[in-house]
Amino acid sequence: MIELLPVILAALAISIMGGTLSIFVVLKRLAFIGQGISHAAFGGVGIALILGIHSTTTAGTLGQLTIVVGFSIAAALGIAALSRSRNDRTTTNTDTAIGVVLSASMALGFVLFTLAESKHNHDDHGHAPHQDGHHLIEEILFGNILNTTWTKATVAIAIALLIIAITWLNRRRFIFWAFDEPVTDAYGQSSTKTTNTFLTLLAIAIVMAMQIAGVVLAAAMLVLPAAAALNLTAKLKPAFLFSIIIATTGASLGMFIGFQRDLPIGPAIVLTQSFLYLCTLLIKTITTRS
């Protein structure tokens, strides 16, 4: 059981972070941007691999994380810059911007994976067999939290706490921006700065969530908790509280079921959170009818 402790702690820290940010993601309708960022992270992993940085050592883990986070932030800010209106003359709409960045990053990731694999084959010719490339891709796409070491867990917990702290410090600015972005500039709150700050946090959070749920499901951990919480309340503080409770309950139950039934943990957590969402939807339907 003790060997699972870093896995459990990391998952809970990431869930609390996901529950906090997801209120903004849902109400500001950033779910698709989240998908774009998580898929862009795949390109970041490709860059780390082609540079020969593997997550087999502590230095490698931190190096790979830095590159992936950097690439994801660049992708998030790239999406924001592409879709930002220039003096009210929109250059590219957000959907298109996400579509472009997402596809380009995924394509770049696959190309770099292939190049890294052939380079590795060439370098290691006649030596010990290398890690199966397809298995690695699968891990990145769907996550493998069981690989979480104490190093990875410590980094994940520290970053999750940092993101929660920064969100708390900027909570009023974020709420005003997410509630009514078009007027924030008129009140001295730069919408561009706020957008960039939030998307940077979102990019880092998604890379953290990827460790649990992988590229494909990471964004779900930043959507489901708030979607469920907002079915239960129309008040601000309870919304954040319910979102965090639903995120951590989903993560705990998901991990439990995953460990018991030997299921992949990330998808088990996302499925549990989806189930909780359905329960809250049912509660909302019943209470609004009566």
Added chain:
Amino acid sequence: MTTPVHPAVQINQVSYTYPPTGLGTKPNIALDNINFTIDQHTKLGILGPNGGGKSTLIKLILGILKPTTGSIKILGQSPTKARNQGLIGYLPQKIQADLNWPLSVKQTIALPRACNLKPWQQLTKNDHDAIDHAIELVELQDLINRPIGTLSGGQLQRAMIARAIATNPKLLVLDEPTVGVDIAGQQHFATLIDTLHTQLDLTVIIVTHDMRAIAATTNRVACLAKTLHFHNTPEGLTPAVLAQVFAHDVAGAFGDIHIDAHLADSCDDPTHAHQHQHDCGCDHSNDSGGDT
């Protein structure tokens, strides 16, 4: 030594040109050499056709855009400084706020004030007093705990006006405030603006293409179609002035259709206007640079 009384808004030779939006498009001159001064406590209506530069002028006054040429002072300071000090209240044309947010009416109105606090600070008694006073002025005190998304259109507009005045601004800018409001609502709105103007000692700028809103709420009017024409109407807007303004409005949509050819000519051509000043009831003494 007394502190100088600055005009609420001072605009000197301001032009604004939007850059080309793509290949084969040209820069778009939205405002061309605008000059005007708005004294404090004025209620000014700015009337103009779509594409006449109304929104651009608002963004320049709010400091969201910087003029291509010229300068703007709000209460003697740059628009950015004035805005950051909470001296400008703003009601947008279209309320685009996400009404699904789990915010109460009071939380919504408090947002701009709360954003000026340090993260660890809470709203003080002064803040609460200012917010409560704003809520009373717009008569929403019975709804402060209601979710913002449950308000009717008229109530929501009043909540947004309360948000605009909760920072104790000196200048209130209203962008097309009467779009989609029925006659009874417009009368109520006019009374509300009058109350705010008197009780808060505000300078009010209403930008609109709705002549009824101008006639009901302002004591001075400017007509904006890339350049600016001023009309002082201390006795209120006369039918003659409205006819001129309407000529501009119609011209923006349908070309040079004049309601009254003589009056409209006099406003389109300032040199001509001076000759007919008496006839049209306008005072062009504030026109500067001839055509601006």
